[in-house]
Structure formats: structure tokens, C-alpha cells
Amino acid sequence: MLFNFFIYLLNNMRKEIAILGSGFSSLAAACYLAQQGHAVTIYEKNNTVGGRARQLKRDGFTFDIGPTWYWMPDVFERFFADFGKKPSDYYTLIKLNPAYQVYFGIRDFITISDNLEDIAATFEAEEKGSGEILKKFMKEAQSNYDIAIKDLVYRPGESPLELVTLETATRVGQFFSNISRDIRKRFKNPKLISILEFPVLFLGAKPSDTPSFYSFMNFADFGLGTWHPKNGMYSVIQGMEKLARELGVTIITNAPVEKIEVVEKKATGIRINGTFTKADIVVSGADYHHTEQLLEPAYRAYSESYWENRTFAPSSLLFYVGLNKKLRNVEHHSLFFDVDFNAHAASIYDHPEWPKEPLFYASFPSKTDSNVAPEGHEAAIFLIPLAPGLEDTEVLRNTYFEKIITRLEQLTEQPVREHILFKESFCVNDFIKEYNSYKGNAYGMANTLLQTAFLRPKLRSRKVKQLYFTGQLTVPGPGVPPSLISGKLVAELIAKYN
Numbered sequence: 001m002l003f004n005f006f007i008y009l010l011n012n013m014r015k016e017i018a019i020l021g022s023g024f025s026s027l028a029a030a031c032y033l034a035q036q037g038h039a040v041t042i043y044e045k046n047n048t049v050g051g052r053a054r055q056l057k058r059d060g061f062t063f064d065i066g067p068t069w070y071w072m073p074d075v076f077e078r079f080f081a082d083f084g085k086k087p088s089d090y091y092t093l094i095k096l097n098p099a100y101q102v103y104f105g106i107r108d109f110i111t112i113s114d115n116l117e118d119i120a121a122t123f124e125a126e127e128k129g130s131g132e133i134l135k136k137f138m139k140e141a142q143s144n145y146d147i148a149i150k151d152l153v154y155r156p157g158e159s160p161l162e163l164v165t166l167e168t169a170t171r172v173g174q175f176f177s178n179i180s181r182d183i184r185k186r187f188k189n190p191k192l193i194s195i196l197e198f199p200v201l202f203l204g205a206k207p208s209d210t211p212s213f214y215s216f217m218n219f220a221d222f223g224l225g226t227w228h229p230k231n232g233m234y235s236v237i238q239g240m241e242k243l244a245r246e247l248g249v250t251i252i253t254n255a256p257v258e259k260i261e262v263v264e265k266k267a268t269g270i271r272i273n274g275t276f277t278k279a280d281i282v283v284s285g286a287d288y289h290h291t292e293q294l295l296e297p298a299y300r301a302y303s304e305s306y307w308e309n310r311t312f313a314p315s316s317l318l319f320y321v322g323l324n325k326k327l328r329n330v331e332h333h334s335l336f337f338d339v340d341f342n343a344h345a346a347s348i349y350d351h352p353e354w355p356k357e358p359l360f361y362a363s364f365p366s367k368t369d370s371n372v373a374p375e376g377h378e379a380a381i382f383l384i385p386l387a388p389g390l391e392d393t394e395v396l397r398n399t400y401f402e403k404i405i406t407r408l409e410q411l412t413e414q415p416v417r418e419h420i421l422f423k424e425s426f427c428v429n430d431f432i433k434e435y436n437s438y439k440g441n442a443y444g445m446a447n448t449l450l451q452t453a454f455l456r457p458k459l460r461s462r463k464v465k466q467l468y469f470t471g472q473l474t475v476p477g478p479g480v481p482p483s484l485i486s487g488k489l490v491a492e493l494i495a496k497y498n
Contacts, residue, residue, distance in 0.1 A: 014038055015498060018270050018279035020257050023051020024480055025471040026285030027240040028079060028487025033283075034247035035083065036495055042249060043272065045256035045436075049241050051285070052435055052442070053480070055234040056320050058422065060374040063320040063381055064234055065426065067480050068363045069202070069333070070227040071220045072149065075481035076236070079488070083243060090239025092230040094368055099226035100333035102198075103411050104191055108338075111331070112195065114225050127189040134222075137186055137196075137215070142223055144171070145216035153482065156489045157454045157475035171213055175449060179214060180207035194337050201385075204313025204446035204478045206345050211449050228332065228368050233480075257286075260294045266465040281466045281498065283490060288457050288473035290436035301462045311451060313443035313478050314348050314385040315428050319401055322421040323378040329412040332367045336360050336404070338411060344385075352387035354396060360384045360404045377421075388439035392428040401425070443479070444472030452477075459490050460497070468494060 015038045019026050022044040034040045048054055052066035070076075076087050087093060097114035104110070110126065113119050116138060124131030147167045155162040174182075183196045197207040199217035229235045241251065259271040260282055269278040284291040289307050292300040339357040347355040363381040366373035373379040382404055401423065409416050428440030445451055457474050461467040470490040472478040 015280040015494075016278065017041070017281045017283060017494075018043060018277065019283045019285060020270070020291065021045075021051050021285035021471070022049035022241075022251060022253075023053060023285055023471065024237070024240070024483035025487045025490075026051065026283070027237070027244055028484045029283055029285065029470050029490050030244045030249045030487075031083060031240065031247055032488055032491030033494065034244065034249045036491065038281075040244075040249045042244070042251045043255040043257055043270065044251065044253045045286075046434065047253050049251060049253065050234060050237040053233055053237050055232065056424065058320075058424070059322060061320075061322045061377070061379045062232060062372040063379060064232045064363075064365070065318075065320070067233050068365070068381060070229055070233065070236075070480075071202075071224065072481040073224060073227055075149065075484055079484045080243070082488070083247070085243065087236075087239070090242060091235040094228045094230060096226045096228055096332055096368065098331055099221070100335060101331040102191070102195055102335045102337055104194075105338050106411055106413065110191060110195065112222075116222055119222050123192055126192055127187065130187055130189065130192060133186050138219060138222055141215040141217075141219035144174070144213055145219040145223070147171075148213070148216045149220075149481075152453070153476040153485050154489065155453070155475075156459055156493055157456055158458070158460075158493075160454050163453055174213040174215075175211045177212040178208050179210045179212055182212040182215065183207070191337075194341060197341075198335065202443075202479050204443050205311060205448050206349055209311070209349075209446075209448050211452070214447065226333065228365065230369055231371050232365060232369070236480075257294060260284075260291070260464075260467065262295065262299050262464055262467075265299070265463065267461075267467040281468065281494060283468045283470060283494075285469075285471045285487075287436045287438055288469055288471070289438040291469065295464065299461075299463050302457060307438060311349070311446045311448050312388050312439065312441045313446045313472075315388040315390070315431060315437075315440045316426075316442040317384040317386055317397060317400055317428075318426040319380075319382040319423050320426075321380040321382065321423045322373070323380055323416070323419045324376075324421050325378065325419045326366075326376060327364060327378050327380075327412065327416065328414055330362065330364055330367070332364055334362045334364070336362065336407060336411065338407065348385060348387045352390060354386065354390060354400070355384075358384045358400065358403065360407075362408070385442075386428065388428065388437075388441040390428055390440075392440070397425045397427060438473075445478065447477040459486070460493055466498075 017040045019042045030040045054065045056063040098111045101111045120131035199221045200210045257270045261268045267282040344355045361383045366379040431437040431440040470486045476482045
């Protein structure tokens with residue numbers, strides 16, 4: 001009798017949970033929910049897992065389609081440790097040295113090392129006295145990191161009181177100043193300012209619109225370093241997929257969800273190709289706006305006007321290029337800041353348009369990892385940040401490819417164009433088609449002051465019981481580490497309310 005009673009309790013606690021999407025946040029949520037004892041199934045619209053972190057293979061080359069930066073290794077360690085595992089159980093990490101290189105002109109670049117002492121020396125060489133100023137700035141940034149990443153971002157954004165702690169009380173001013181102003185108080189050299197402002201771009205907003213408290217991103221950069229998972233970021237997805245399956249998660253690909261069924265204000269399941277699948281709880285790691293379109297209008301928590309008036313992180317024009325030679329004068333991560341940063345930022349946030357002279361980022365993972373390109377060849381990924389919602393045509397894509405390849409050749413003083421074996425592109429239209437991304441944004445919703453924590457779209461639907469959200473449009477925000485955290489937060493809310 002006692003055994004049967006425990007079986008009865010277990011069956012009543014165990015929920016059938018349907019998760020939409022298989023990106024970082026969905027995989028993380030699936031792992032935590034399966035650990036809680038639920039029956040979890042992931043439904044992915046594309047033919048492979050990973051969401052925006054998928055992989056492209058062509059002619060012996062391998063490219064990460066989405067994220068290429070591995071920062072905040074402690075967040076990944078904390079995730080796997082929650083399951084008694086380590087990242088090294090699933091993939092191999094390589095710390096990059098140099099971390100990255102920033103070009104400002106021909107033979108005019110700054111190389112960022114893998115440790116603070118060397119970086120401080122690099123700063124000192126550019127601006128007298130800046131080395132010690134940087135060290136002091138980094139102590140403040142580390143303190144903010146300890147508060148934010150080790151504590152605040154692991155709160156679900158249900159109440160403004162979550163932000164009120166003894167530590168944050170002493171930093172109120174940092175929420176009402178901004179990164180750009182704070183850095184310019186300390187440093188005068190425009191190159192150093194650009195380098196220090198660069199990390200907050202991962203948060204999706206201009207440095208002048210990002211609270212000073214987010215200097216913790218500078219510690220993520222200079223303090224914790226830049227890493228490369230062997231075989232690319234997709235190996236992290238593969239590791240999380242393996243962990244999820246080990247925990248009993250079922251993953252179904254080629255399964256685009258057409259509708260979330262609601263009965264008496266409660267999610268009851270999903271429809272795929274017209275077929276209803278029952279679920280006690282629905283979690284969406286898909287685009288938040290798109291997910292609400294799967295509901296009847298009365299059940300949508302946010303209006304079209306709401307979405308229209310949010311500050312979204314940029315979209316991107318990406319190119320995946322195979323080269324038949326090794327390149328000189330570039331590093332694994334190379335940033336090209338040889339044009340006006342403010343003009344490009346204005347074309348994203350102030351008056352959306354294609355930038356006249358774009359900044360761009362290039363990744364050459366074959367500099368570090370011989371597995372991603374044939375011997376003697378180079379795998380290249382190029383990214384131009386763009387305003388979401390722009391017109392996207394092949395003519396525009398090709399025009400901008402020519403712009404950046406011409407500048408790459410000039411700045412690195414070598415021929416590149418004649419060594420191209422192939423190129424593939426990915427832009428606004430593809431983000432919409434592949435990921436149902438609102439206006440084709442690439443990184444979700446920016447972390448501005450009015451879009452932080454409890455001011456972001458909620459993890460738990462206000463209008464539909466048993467419907468939850470995870471990912472970069474909700475708490476805590478854009479980026480891969482926050483997505484892992486978002487998956488944990490939604491699983492904790494489900495445990496709390498069910």
C-alpha cells in the first residue's frame with residue numbers, strides 16, 4: 001500500500017512538459033525539468049538542434065552559424081555542476097591568447113592578451129597612466145560581476161525587490177549613469193575607449209544607453225578571458241543535448257509548432273501539422289513575440305505596440321567563407337573599428353538604415369582549431385551588426401561583402417578575394433525564416449535600464465496558466481550565458497508554482 005501511495009504521488013507530481021525550440025535556454029530548461037522528474041519533450045522546427053547556435057558544414061569546412069564567443073566560463077561550469085558534471089565531460093576548451101585583435105587602420109591595431117597584467121601594459125603603451133587606471137576599473141568591474149552574475153541574474157524578474165540588496169544599494173548611481181560616460185571619465189584615448197565599450201555590445205544596446213553597472217562585462221572580457229570550444233560553439237550544444245538525453249529528455253526535430261492550445265485560460269498542449277499533443281505545461285524557448293502569435297489574441301500578454309516600442313538588439317549580416325590559403329595579420333577574433341563607431345551605432349538605434357561605412361567582426365576559428373578547415377585553408381566568419389527590420393536583398397548582401405573584403409585586404413595588406421572558394425550569407429530574412437525572429441533580430445531584446453530584470457517580458461505568462469517562456473527576450477537577457485541561466489530560472493518557477 002505504501003509503495004502504491006508513493007507511485008501515486010510521483011505520477012501526480014510528474015508533468016508532461018512540451019518545450020518549443022532547442023537553443024541554449026531550451027536545452028538548459030529541459031535538463032533542469034527532467035532532473036525534477038518531469039517527462040520533457042523538445043520540439044524543434046529545424047532539422048537539427050541548437051536554435052540560433054546551429055552549424056554549417058561545406059566542403060570540409062565547419063562554421064558556427066550563430067554565437068562564436070565563449071565568455072563567462074564560470075556560468076557554464078555552474079550549469080554542468082548542477083548535474084554533477086563538468087564542461088570537460090562534454091567538450092574541450094582552449095583559452096585564446098591573444099583573446100582578440102582590434103584594427104583601427106593599416107598597421108594600426110591593438111592586440112588584447114589573455115591576462116590583465118599584459119592588457120594593462122598594452123593600455124599604458126597607448127595612454128600614459130592608463131594601466132593603473134585600468135586595474136582599478138577592473139576591480140570595480142569584478143565586484144559588479146560578483147554581484148550580478150553570481151547573484152542577481154539568478155533571480156526570476158518577478159519583482160523589483162529582487163534588485164534590492166545591501167550590495168546594490170551602494171551602487172544605485174551606476175544604474176543611472178552609463179558605460180560610455182563612465183569610461184570617458186577614466187580614459188581619453190579613443191582606441192582604448194572603443195575597446196572598453198566593445199563588451200557591452202553583447203548586451204544589445206549602445207554604451208551610452210547601458211547602465212554603468214554593466215561594467216561587469218569588462219571583467220568577463222579582461223578578467224575571465226576568451227575561450228574556444230574545440231570544433232566550435234556547436235560542441236557546447238552537442239554536450240547539452242547529450243546531457244539532456246542522459247536525463248531522459250526526448251527531442252523531436254522538424255516539428256514546427258503551429259498553435260498553443262488553451263482551455264479555460266490554461267495551456268493544454270500544442271499542435272504540429274494539425275495534430276494535437278497534450279502537455280501539462282508548455283515552455284517556449286522560441287521567439288517570445290512569435291510564441292504569443294501561437295495564442296488566440298485574448299491570451300497574448302503583450303500588444304504589437306509593446307513590441308514595436310522595445311529596444312531590440314541588432315540583427316546581423318553574416319558571411320561564412322571558405323578560403324584556399326591561410327591569412328596573415330589576423331587573429332581568431334578580429335574586430336575592425338577603422339570607421340566611425342557612432343555613425344554605425346546611429347544607423348542601428350537612432351535612424352535604422354544600412355550603415356554607409358560598417359564596422360565588422362571577423363572570426364577565423366581555423367587559426368586555433370585545425371578541425372574546422374582543410375589543411376592550409378582558412379574558415380572565415382564575418383558579421384556586420386544591423387538594425388532589425390531592414391530591407392534584405394542579395395544585391396545589398398553582395399554590396400556589403402565587397403565593402404568589408406576590400407577593407408580586410410587593405411587593413412591586413414594581403415589579397416583575400418581571389419582565394420575565396422565559396423561564401424554563404426545569413427541576414428534579416430533568414431533570422432525571420434529560420435527562427436521566427438521578431439523583425440529578424442539576432443540577439444533578442446537589449447538590456448537597457450528600462451529593459452532590465454523585472455522590466456523585461458515575464459518568464460511566466462500573466463494570462464495563461466502553465467505557459468512559460470525562456471531565452472534572450474525574457475530574463476535575464478541576451479547572450480549565451482544568460483540563456484543558460486534563463487533555462488534554470490524557468491525550471492525553478494515551474495517547481496514553485498506546480
